[in-house]
Amino acid sequence: MAAADGLQLYLDALGPNKRLSDDEDRRILCEYHEDWVAMRGGAAELVSAKHRDASMDAYRTVNQLADEGGLAHLFLRWRALKEKPTCRLATSGGLLSGDPQDLEAVTISLREMRLSDKQITVNGEHAALVAKLCTAIHTHGEKHLPPEWKKGDAKEISAEAQKEEVARFLSMLDIRHGLTRRADIGFLAPSKFAKPVVDYLGYDVPCESVWNAVYGIFHTRMRAAGPRVNAVISPVLAFVNGGGATYAG
Template identity: 65%
Template sequence: MSEQPELTAAELVVTVPQPDDQGTNTLDRYDWQASTAAADGLELYLQALGADKRLQDGESRRILCEYHEDWVALHGDSAELVSAKHRDPSADAYRTLNQLAHEGGLAHLFLRWRELQEKPTCRLATSGGLASGDTQDFAATIQTLRQVRLSGQQIVINDENRSSTDKFHSAIYANSGKYLPKEWVRGSENEVSQDDQRQQVARFISMLNIQSELTRRADIGFAAPMKYAKPVVDYLGFDVPYESVWNVVYGLFFTRMKAAGPRIDAIISPVLAFANGSGPPTSADRERELATRIVTMHDIDLAVMTAVANPSAYGSLTSPIKLSRAAVKMRHGSCSDNSIERGEHLRREYQRFWHDRLNGDPTARVEREKLRRLLLRVSDRANTPDMRAKGKWGAHFWIALEDALEHIPAEQLPTGMDPGLLLGGINDLTNECKIWFSDIFDVAAEIDRIRENNRGSAA
């Protein structure tokens, strides 16, 4: 018998069946994961476009949704397993390796990587941050071991990486349950020594990437068109709303991720699959069976061109203009609709955060007032004469504020506070007329005027 060729990472991903069910998704989880996967898809699409702004012959980049992990990015023979974990502000940053292994899904990711013969690279994409201490030390170990791997050297456990490797090894034990590798069980057949287990863990760490502090669920619908669709539209040179392109591509990924459910042909037996002269299914055969879960670059290209051809059909539904003082002031300063909607969302999140903290925490009121003073100082510094000289400067001010808030050290903030919530605090102060996005004007009169226009639109 001829020896079977060794399978590549991409071939293993579509050939090896899932050892366990990922479980059901809520609509909210699908929404955030589909948005995050769509962001990956648009990034791959941008990479795939040649100098002539077209896809090249033989383009192989694609994303396999809800199989082995939340999605797998494939390119040629390479594969990257992606575990996407949304983390609400109330959950705070990941503080321990046990949290990363369980809540961040890294134990599950390790088991899948091991099942796939250690060939794919792996990524945790999460809205949560990494707290100082063990998790940031782990992130540093990832970078160190990755450089060793990329340089072609052997992965060795030494004093620099031993602590993180040992702690993550323990976290895998604690969070794998019945899926713990049989060879890791003491007294089992083909038992692997503790040293060999740690060596395997170190190899996994060298293949890992943690993409933390991604846009949260409440904001991603407003931030995504500008953040992910704009680079594609700008590169292609089209004069169309970014929202239209985003909405079509997002819808494509949402549909593919939902396709992980039952298939109508799942109970039909494959006819003549193993007749004389035919072999078992190849990786190409298996990939064709998974087609309803796969988004190719040609799929994205078709989606983009569809939006470009008829952008009005895929734009977001319009609604009457917002009437909060903050929204009216931002609009007067020429902030975009996306920024206004996002600001309103973040203000509600900010108010909810303090509502929860003020119930039963006697120190919360003092913390809130201290934070308000900090936000007013940041806004005062961001509002420069050069910016005000630009005429309609509100949009520039919003961007400057967001940049400034992202650089505030975590130790200066209340526990659980992040840049998104800080921006919600800015919006809250704007609603109290403590911060302006233009020269001062009669907000009450402007609200009355907009209210009448809204009534006329609804008539």
């Protein structure tokens, strides 16, 4: 999926003349803040990638999303980076009806507020889910909690202030679930991720060759560190950072 993001960033950067401009600055930063960071100029998106085998299937609780889905760690990295990046959970797992799907609905609602330059407001319907995620962050991010989140610390902030931070985080979060599983990616990736680039450039080369070359670069780098033409490519930087989120209590 990191390789897919790289191809999408490249495709987005190509102008009408099918070339990169001299001042173009789009990059993938591998295995540093998160699994990777998609960067375009001053905009950055932290991505947590979580594969789930068919036997594990859907996330059933907010607690699972925080732990196995990596949302607790993603929140803490976002907070450490001064709440500036947008964030994405990219997972092959689905979301069970109930709290997981409801949390996704909350992210969409809060994101719309942020992109409309409105203050982030959590209504009664959303408040319980924000509180559950806040509790789960305490549970699964306990070893890495900032001083402000530690009970009894001189810098401790109120529980309400912590929930406000979580609400702002959710307004910056995109949950992409049900993505291609490992068993299928080798067959589907060339046509899904490389072919749109090859077609746009008009090259007479097998898309399998392009995918293998790009994937090889990303695989090496990740290991070293630790009907629309592009409708099926990963939605990189779908929601540009903007001015960040403000909270209205």
